[in-house]
Amino acid sequence: MTQILAHRGYSASFAENTMSAFMGAEKAGADGLELDVQLTRDGEIVVIHDEKVDRTTNGHGFVKDYSYKEIRKLNANKKGVKREPIPSLVEVFEWLKTNKLLCNIEMKNGLFPYEGMEEKVIELVYKYGLTDRIIISSFNHYSIVYSYRLAPEIETAPLFLEAIYMPWVYSQSIRAKGIHPKHSTIPDHIITTTMENGIAVRPYTVNREADxxxxxxxxxxxxxxxxxxKALKVKKQYEKRP
Structure with a gap:
């Protein structure tokens, strides 16, 4: 049956990309998480979606201009009562060792190429023994190919905003084992044909019941x-069917 990956953690109820959102997803019964990584000025991997800290924290400016020590002082739970730091990928991996969740790491290296990001992420995946539980995705497909070359045993999956012709052929050509398409741009028959060709399909970000x-x-x-x-509730309706 279809696995449920919590986008930036359980972001419908918690501040996105925080440890609370990740722990909330585990408690809710999700099969895994999706999270985003960027690099600080001093090369630490931190979990945050935007290139700027303005939307999700009480800070201003680009992630890349903060040192790790500085960025940890920001509050990633801007609208909540509880103060939360931006997590480091190390912190997330330490916690992942206590459970069985899958983790989709989206490398946010489309706008800024973040020198050495792929090496740093892969090194940590090996260090924590998580190779079979990690999927590396990115809109930067050069980064996906580079990650595959560095670590062929870690699954990669290109992200797509637009419809792509025969995505299974494209995926096979870059050695990706999955695709992460925008759900509204991929028709049913393309989903099924892609899976029939041995490529995993994990559409994003699916929130409406009908979708x-x-x-x-x-x-x-x-x-x-x-x-x-909500996804689990909808999924149960399909599990009961013959």
């Missing part, structure tokens, strides 16, 4: 959603 139903009905590999609780 979730469509994905579960197709028995898609996984779904990336802000609300794992």
């Amino acid at each position: 979730l139903k469509r994905i579960f009905k197709l028995n898609c590999t996984a779904v990336i959603t802000d609300n794992p609780v």
